[in-house]
Amino acid sequence: MTETTAGIQATPGSSDSQTVRQLVRYTLIGGSGVALDLAVFLLLHNVAGMDEQLANVISTTLAITNNFVLNARFTFERRDRIVVRFLRFYAVGLTGIALTNLLFLAFTDGLGIDANLVKAASLPLVLALQFVLNRKWSFA
Numbered sequence: 001m002t003e004t005t006a007g008i009q010a011t012p013g014s015s016d017s018q019t020v021r022q023l024v025r026y027t028l029i030g031g032s033g034v035a036l037d038l039a040v041f042l043l044l045h046n047v048a049g050m051d052e053q054l055a056n057v058i059s060t061t062l063a064i065t066n067n068f069v070l071n072a073r074f075t076f077e078r079r080d081r082i083v084v085r086f087l088r089f090y091a092v093g094l095t096g097i098a099l100t101n102l103l104f105l106a107f108t109d110g111l112g113i114d115a116n117l118v119k120a121a122s123l124p125l126v127l128a129l130q131f132v133l134n135r136k137w138s139f140a
Helices: 016-047 052-075 082-109 115-138
Strands: none
Touching: 016 052, 016 115, 052 082, 052 115, 082 115
């Protein structure tokens, strides 16, 4: 593997420009997932009064599914082993759920910071972690 300009390991046979294109597409698709995740979370938590932990699981699951379909088609252009890839992608998505729930425990429950702010602040961190994991495992 080679190191790219973004500091992300390129897979054999891929170029730095391909990695950058993938990162841009992943980020744009991730943005649609973030919007979906946040909108559903806000509806479930603020409108329906659902506990932030459960609302987070539901909203993130919808975003993971949305992002998998779009990334498989447009970012990584993989249509083989769809079930295996989805299960891996979802497992990576669970890391985001776990990380966000830990942040809720620390900042919302522990420090009294509004759950909406914690959720919004967690999204860039989760996006970066998941790009690396999905590129190296789900779509390798």
